[in-house]
Amino acid sequence: EPEVTQTPSHQVTQMGQEVILRCVPISNHLYFYWYRQILGQKVEFLVSFYNNEISEKSEIFDDQFSVERPDGSNFTLKIRSTKLEDSAMYFCASSEAGTEQFFGPGTRLTVL
Amino acid sequence: RKEVEQDPGPFNVPEGATVAFNCTYSNSASQSFFWYRQDCRKEPKLLMSVYSSGNEDGRFTAQLNRASQYISLLIRDSKLSDSATYLCVVTPDNNAGNMLTFGGGTRLMVKP
16 A cells, blocks of 8 residues: 655754755655644644645744655655754645545654 | 644543544534544544545444534444544645644543
């Protein structure tokens, strides 16, 4: 069964550093998403991406965040200058038709 | 008022029991509804979509009450493997690519 994959599984970084989280969505899916979940809290939407552009973004997704689909398979989330409060689990999701979304295993980001 | 509200639980039930969870949502324009399950420190996994007519998948039955803005999930003949957090999820309207809004989840623990 096809699945979303994410790398790395765990990323530790120093405050102020840039990080890039990588995702490979399911191959025939057209809609891509990033969500985050701070430990003990609910899953929160960050951004959705379709047809090579951002279709929606939340208040969390400020100028420090960017997304890119650099080739036909990868979908990346970049955080330019990490803050302590960026520590969370980051989930990538993809959808064939924009309805049911399937999640990757997540990247745990720890900012020291 | 929270957008998607769930009783956090935990619900402690014996194997074989029937258990029901409810969820309320605040946006009357919400169009798509889902139940996801999340195991500890893992990604949300789609359990089932919820349709206006209600739907059943094996031991799981989901129902939607648009007038009262609530969604339910019924699990029959609980198994130990059903122990997880169940997430109620809505999207704001029927446009493709929409963000998912998650509830905080209801924790279920099935005991032998």
